[in-house]
Amino acid sequence: MQLIQRMKIWKEMRRLEQRAHDEPSPSTLVDLGQVHINLDMPDKAERVAIDGLRLFPRANELHQLLACARRALRKRRIAEIRARLIRSPHAELYGELTQLLTEAGDQEGLRRACQEWSVRFPADAGSWLALARGSLATFYRDLTAQSGAEAVRCLERASKLAGSPPEVRRLLAEVLYRVGAVRGALQQLATLAKDGGADPELRALHQHVAGLTDRGSDLARLLGDVEENGSLPYPAFSTAPAPTRVDSLSHIRDGLSAVVAIPGVEKATCISNGRALVKGTIKDGRDPFLKVVRVVAKAAHRFSRRLDFGMAKKTVVEGPFGNICICIYGELLAAVQCTDQADVDQVLAMLQEIVADTLVATGEPNP
Amino acid sequence: MNTLKDLLSELRSGEGVRGAAVVTLDGLLAAGDLDDRLDAAAVAGLASYLHSTTARSLRENGLGDHQAIVVHANHGKAICVRLDDSMLVVLCDQFADLPTTRAAANRAATRLRAIAQIR
Numbered sequence: 001m002q003l004i005q006r007m008k009i010w011k012e013m014r015r016l017e018q019r020a021h022d023e024p025s026p027s028t029l030v031d032l033g034q035v036h037i038n039l040d041m042p043d044k045a046e047r048v049a050i051d052g053l054r055l056f057p058r059a060n061e062l063h064q065l066l067a068c069a070r071r072a073l074r075k076r077r078i079a080e081i082r083a084r085l086i087r088s089p090h091a092e093l094y095g096e097l098t099q100l101l102t103e104a105g106d107q108e109g110l111r112r113a114c115q116e117w118s119v120r121f122p123a124d125a126g127s128w129l130a131l132a133r134g135s136l137a138t139f140y141r142d143l144t145a146q147s148g149a150e151a152v153r154c155l156e157r158a159s160k161l162a163g164s165p166p167e168v169r170r171l172l173a174e175v176l177y178r179v180g181a182v183r184g185a186l187q188q189l190a191t192l193a194k195d196g197g198a199d200p201e202l203r204a205l206h207q208h209v210a211g212l213t214d215r216g217s218d219l220a221r222l223l224g225d226v227e228e229n230g231s232l233p234y235p236a237f238s239t240a241p242a243p244t245r246v247d248s249l250s251h252i253r254d255g256l257s258a259v260v261a262i263p264g265v266e267k268a269t270c271i272s273n274g275r276a277l278v279k280g281t282i283k284d285g286r287d288p289f290l291k292v293v294r295v296v297a298k299a300a301h302r303f304s305r306r307l308d309f310g311m312a313k314k315t316v317v318e319g320p321f322g323n324i325c326i327c328i329y330g331e332l333l334a335a336v337q338c339t340d341q342a343d344v345d346q347v348l349a350m351l352q353e354i355v356a357d358t359l360v361a362t363g364e365p366n367p
Numbered sequence: 368m369n370t371l372k373d374l375l376s377e378l379r380s381g382e383g384v385r386g387a388a389v390v391t392l393d394g395l396l397a398a399g400d401l402d403d404r405l406d407a408a409a410v411a412g413l414a415s416y417l418h419s420t421t422a423r424s425l426r427e428n429g430l431g432d433h434q435a436i437v438v439h440a441n442h443g444k445a446i447c448v449r450l451d452d453s454m455l456v457v458l459c460d461q462f463a464d465l466p467t468t469r470a471a472a473n474r475a476a477t478r479l480r481a482i483a484q485i486r
Contacts, residue, residue, distance in 0.1 A: 288428030295424035300438045303417040303445070307410065307458070310441030317421060319433040 009039060026052065026059035033065040042072035074100050078109075091121045098130035102137065110134045128158035129168055136175060142310065143230060145223035151175055152219060159188075166192055170202075173209070179222040180215030180233045205237050230301055230311045231330025252277050255334070255354035262350070264342025266322070269293065270354055271333045280337075289324070292317075293335040297328050314348050327351035332358055371482065374475050375400040381471055383463025385443070388456045389479065390414045397453060405458065414447055414456045437469070444468075448476040455479060 016032040029052035036045035049066035056062060081097045084090075094117040101110040110130065117127035132154035138147040155172040158164050169192040177185035189206045212234055215222060226232055252270045256279040259268045267280040267289045276290055296317055304312040317324040325347050326335040334351040338344070371389060378387035379400040386401030394415030396407050421433055438445045439461075446457040446469055457472045459465075 288430055292424050292428050296421050299417050299420040303413050304438055304440035306413055309443035312438050312440045314439040316437045317433050318435040319431055321430045
């Protein structure tokens with residue numbers, strides 16, 4: 001029965017190959033790729049997806065096929081490496097395995113592999129570095145204090161081992177300055193420069209970090225603040241703003257003027273670092289609307305983070321007062337109070353634009 | 368389709384909907400149909416927290432009571448619709464079509480209010 005089924009699949013594959021050759025289309029290529037995957041030939045499926053994407057670069061289904069084929073290839077390679085590690089454990093193989101597990105997002109597998117690696121090769125800093133990379137990826141994605149603390153712990157452990165690669169201190173310095181522990185980061189960079197000489201990139205990074213304000217050395221508090229606020233105080237060096245910053249206030253003013261021009265919009269504000277710019281029928285800083293948006297934004301943020309929904313980006317509160325629409329990213333918040341007549345989707349889109357423009361102007365990462 | 372559970376199951380069957388629950392204002396779960404990965408007690412507690420914090424702030428500032436809160440987050444969306452002495456909470460993934468889910472939640476809320484009145 002299995003043989004007959006397999007023959008049928010092969011026949012179908014030949015037919016699809018012919019069709020893909022004569023009249024290529026994303027759906028035909030995906031069908032063909034799927035047959036390859038079913039026959040446990042992910043390498044061929046990957047080839048079909050890559051060739052198909054040359055013809056149809058925007059075909060979403062082909063991108064999905066490519067991702068699926070690569071997942072299957074990764075899985076196969078992980079199984080191969082695991083089998084080889086049983087026969088002859090080797091640090092390099094562990095390195096490749098942990099890299100693949102990180103790409104696959106398999107945190108549990110990564111933890112187990114690193115544990116095994118450090119037991120078999122206790123003097124090798126690679127296991128701690130691999131574990132730190134996994135935790136850092138989680139931290140930069142979810143901004144959870146626990147993953148940040150875990151990453152720092154692993155990097156510190158790796159840095160204490162002889163012959164640890166320079167990447168360890170560089171990653172440690174980066175995570176420290178991004179959470180606000182600037183002094184700690186400068187110490188790591190100074191040690192790195194002393195150990196291996198200062199390359200131009202390291203000098204530029206040192207210069208960048210030296211220009212930031214230190215927020216203290218209590219890492220638990222700093223990581224807690226990051227989790228609470230849902231944003232890192234400083235962006236990555238690669239995305240850091242140029243020294244000459246564009247004045248973002250004009251962007252905000254223009255954006256708020258545009259949003260209050262929407263029929264039904266009564267009040268609009270943009271709050272950044274505790275300072276509020278306002279438009280519409282707002283008398284002063286004690287306006288109830290301003291107080292409510294701050295409270296609701298914080299509550300929505302906590303609600304979604306604790307539900308594992310990540311950062312709350314947009315919140316709408318509906319009531320007899322109309323709608324209060326809030327768009328937030330980190331410490332930057334744009335909000336509107338409008339009547340039921342206002343188009344809420346349009347309002348939210350404009351608020352998002354104000355936030356994005358301001359982030360670009362101030363050099364923060366874009367939501 | 369007139370029992371609480373039926374209504375929640377109907378809501379839950381919507382595309383991208385990960386769970387629907389009726390929660391008392393003080394954070395107790397009255398009924399729920401939730402994805403395995405969602406902790407019912409946590410959902411109830413968090414929805415109550417969001418509701419009470421928002422309601423208190425609105426009242427203190429003389430804006431009255433809210434009827435609904437909609438939250439769009441990176442990995443999901445939440446709709447909390449106020450019933451009389453409870454609320455309907457609908458949780459969806461980030462790809463769910465919000466207007467469709469919102470309309471279904473509003474319909475369910477109307478029916479839930481009717482059920483509460485009959486009882």
